[in-house]
Amino acid sequence: MPRLYLVSPSHHLADGRLVKTTRYWTSGLTMPTLKALAPRDWKVDIVDELMADVDLDHPADVVAIGAMGPQISRAYDLADAFRARGKKVVLGGPWVSLAPHERSLAHADAIVVGEAETVFARALEDLAAGRSAGVYRAGEFVRMGKTLSRPKNDDRTIAETSHPDIYQNIDYRDLQLIRWDKWKTSPFYRLYFHWPLVFSRGCPHPCNYCAVQAFYKRSYRTRNIDAVIENVRQIKAFGGRNLLFLDDNPIADVDAAKELFARLIPEKIKWTSQCTIEIARDPELLDLAARSGCVALSIGLESNEEPVLDSLKKRFNRAPRYAEDLAALRAKGIQVIALMMFGMDGQTDGVFDETLKFLVDHKVSLVKFFTPAPYPGTAYHEEMRQAGRILNEDWGRYDYGSLLVQPTGMDARTLRSGFDRTYKHFYGLPAIAKRMLALPRRNRREHAAYLVANLKTWHFLKKNPSAWGTIS
Ligand code: B12
Numbered sequence: 001m002p003r004l005y006l007v008s009p010s011h012h013l014a015d016g017r018l019v020k021t022t023r024y025w026t027s028g029l030t031m032p033t034l035k036a037l038a039p040r041d042w043k044v045d046i047v048d049e050l051m052a053d054v055d056l057d058h059p060a061d062v063v064a065i066g067a068m069g070p071q072i073s074r075a076y077d078l079a080d081a082f083r084a085r086g087k088k089v090v091l092g093g094p095w096v097s098l099a100p101h102e103r104s105l106a107h108a109d110a111i112v113v114g115e116a117e118t119v120f121a122r123a124l125e126d127l128a129a130g131r132s133a134g135v136y137r138a139g140e141f142v143r144m145g146k147t148l149s150r151p152k153n154d155d156r157t158i159a160e161t162s163h164p165d166i167y168q169n170i171d172y173r174d175l176q177l178i179r180w181d182k183w184k185t186s187p188f189y190r191l192y193f194h195w196p197l198v199f200s201r202g203c204p205h206p207c208n209y210c211a212v213q214a215f216y217k218r219s220y221r222t223r224n225i226d227a228v229i230e231n232v233r234q235i236k237a238f239g240g241r242n243l244l245f246l247d248d249n250p251i252a253d254v255d256a257a258k259e260l261f262a263r264l265i266p267e268k269i270k271w272t273s274q275c276t277i278e279i280a281r282d283p284e285l286l287d288l289a290a291r292s293g294c295v296a297l298s299i300g301l302e303s304n305e306e307p308v309l310d311s312l313k314k315r316f317n318r319a320p321r322y323a324e325d326l327a328a329l330r331a332k333g334i335q336v337i338a339l340m341m342f343g344m345d346g347q348t349d350g351v352f353d354e355t356l357k358f359l360v361d362h363k364v365s366l367v368k369f370f371t372p373a374p375y376p377g378t379a380y381h382e383e384m385r386q387a388g389r390i391l392n393e394d395w396g397r398y399d400y401g402s403l404l405v406q407p408t409g410m411d412a413r414t415l416r417s418g419f420d421r422t423y424k425h426f427y428g429l430p431a432i433a434k435r436m437l438a439l440p441r442r443n444r445r446e447h448a449a450y451l452v453a454n455l456k457t458w459h460f461l462k463k464n465p466s467a468w469g470t471i472s
C-alpha cells in the first residue's frame with residue numbers, strides 16, 4: 001500500500017527559533033482535505049509541526065508539504081531534508097501557487113498550483129510511479145455545491161469533479177491542533193478550542209494586497225447548506241459547540257449567507273469567522289448572524305482614512321461609516337477583532353495615535369496590526385517590486401509585522417516604534433478598561449473570555465515588546 005506523509009510546517013522567529021506550541025485555538029482543514037483527496041488505497045499520516053515533530057524518516061512514498069506566509073522557508077528546508085533521504089516531495093498551497101514556480105521546483109519533485117481537488121491524486125500516482133509532470137496546475141475551479149460567481153480575468157471554468165464537496169469526506173479526528181486529552185477533561189479548553197469548518201471559497205473583492213483574490217481570481221463559491229449543517233452536526237457529536245468558519249468572506253453572497261445563518265439558528269452553536277464590514281450594513285443579515293450564534297468577527301478595517309483605503313482598492317470599506325457599523329455589531333453582542341495596517345502610503349507618524357484613539361473610542365475587543373506584506377502573486381507585490389521598494393526578499397520573514405516595504409510617509413524606524421507602541425497601548429490596562437469593562441447585553445460569557453484574552457496579551461507584551469512574529 002503506498003504511503004503519503006502530509007506535513008504542515010511551522011516557521012522560524014527572527015532569532016532563529018522554530019515556533020512550537022502546546023495548544024492552539026483552532027486547526028486548519030488543509031491536511032484533512034488533502035487526506036480525503038488521496039486515492040483510496042493510500043495510507044495517509046498527517047503532522048502539524050506547530051504541535052508535533054516532523055519524522056524525517058517516515059516510510060512514505062510521497063511527502064506533501066503545504067505552506068502559507070513564512071512557513072514557506074521551513075517548507076523548503078523540510079523538502080530538501082526529505083529529498084536528501086530519497087523521498088519524493090510535492091509542494092502546494094496558496095504561496096507555492098502564487099510565487100514563481102521555479103523557486104519551489106528547486107526544492108520539490110512536483111508542485112500543485114491551485115486547488116488540489118482535480119490534480120492531487122494524479123500527482124501522487126505519478127510520483128509513486130517515479131514520474132513527474134513538474135507542475136500540476138488545476139485547470140478549473142471546483143464547483144462546491146451551491147452558488148458561484150465566475151472568476152474575473154481568468155479563462156478557467158468551474159469543474160464538475162468527482163469531489164463536488166470534499167469537506168463531506170473530512171474526518172474531524174484528523175485535526176492536528178486539538179488536544180484530545182484536554183478536550184475530554186477541561187471545560188476551559190472546550191471554550192477555547194474552535195472547530196473549523198468551511199462554507200465558501202474565495203472573495204469577489206479587489207483588494208490589491210490580498211493573496212485570496214489572487215489565488216481565486218475573485219471567484220466565489222458556496223457549499224450546499226445541507227452539507228454544511230451535516231458538518232455542524234458531526235462537530236456537535238464530538239461535543240463541539242464553538243465553531244470557526246475558515247472562510248475569507250462568508251457573507252460575499254448575501255442571500256446564501258442569510259440562508260446559512262437561518263439554518264444555523266436551531267443548531268444552537270456559537271461561531272466566529274472573518275468577513276468584511278459589510279455585515280454591519282444589512283440589518284437582516286446582521287440579525288440572522290447574531291441569532292445563529294455569531295459571537296466574534298475578524299474584520300479587515302485596515303485604515304480609517306479613505307485615501308489609504310482607495311490605494312488598497314478597498315473603497316467598499318467606507319471609513320466614515322465605521323462608527324455606526326461598530327456600534328451595530330456591539331449592539332448585537334458581536335466582538336470585533338479589527339485588522340489594521342500601518343506603513344501604507346499616505347500614513348504619516350500621526351496614524352498611530354489616531355488609530356489607537358479610534359479603536360479605543362469604539363470599544364474594539366482585539367486588534368491585529370499588520371505592516372504591508374507584498375505577497376508574491378498580488379498586484380501590490382508587483383507595484384512595490386516595480387517601485388524598488390521591497391526591503392526584504394526573505395520569505396521566512398513574511399509574517400504579521402516585519403518591515404518588508406519601504407514606507408513613504410515615515411521612516412522605517414518610526415514605523416517600527418509606532419507599531420510596537422500602539423500594540424502596547426491598545427493592550428495596556430487603561431485601554432483594556434475603557435474598551436472592555438462595559439458589558440454587552442448579549443454573549444456576556446464570550447465577552448468575559450475576550451477580556452481574559454486582552455489581559456493575557458497585556459501580560460505577554462510586557463515580556464515580548466515586539467510580539468508580531470508569533471502565529472496568531
Ligand atoms: C486556518 C488558517 C491558519 C491557521 C493554521 C492552523 C494549522 N496549522 O492548522 C493559523 C491561524 C495558524 C494560520 C496562520 C497564518 N496564516 Co493562515 N490561514 C488559515 C485559513 C483561515 C484556513 C486554511 C484552511 O484550512 N483552509 C481550508 C483548505 C481546504 O483550503 P486551502 O488551505 O486553501 O487548501 C486548498 C488549496 O489551497 C490547496 N492546497 C493547500 N495546501 C496545499 C498543500 C499541498 C501539498 C497541495 C497539493 C495542495 C494544497 O488544496 C486545498 C484543496 O483545494 C486560510 C484562509 C482560507 N480560507 O483558506 C489562511 C491563510 C492560508 N493563511 C494565510 C497567512 C498569510 C497566514 C500567516 C502567515 C499570517 C501571518 N501574517 O502571520 C500565518 C502563518 C502560519 C504559520 N507559520 O504557521 C494566508 C496565506 C497567504 C499566502 N499567500 O500564503 C491565508 C490564505 C489567509 C489570507 N486571507 O491571506 N492560518
Ligand code: SF4
Pocket residue numbers: 203204205206207210211212213248249276300
Ligand atoms: S475583502 Fe478580504 S478576502 Fe476579500 S479581497 Fe479584500 S482582503 Fe481579500
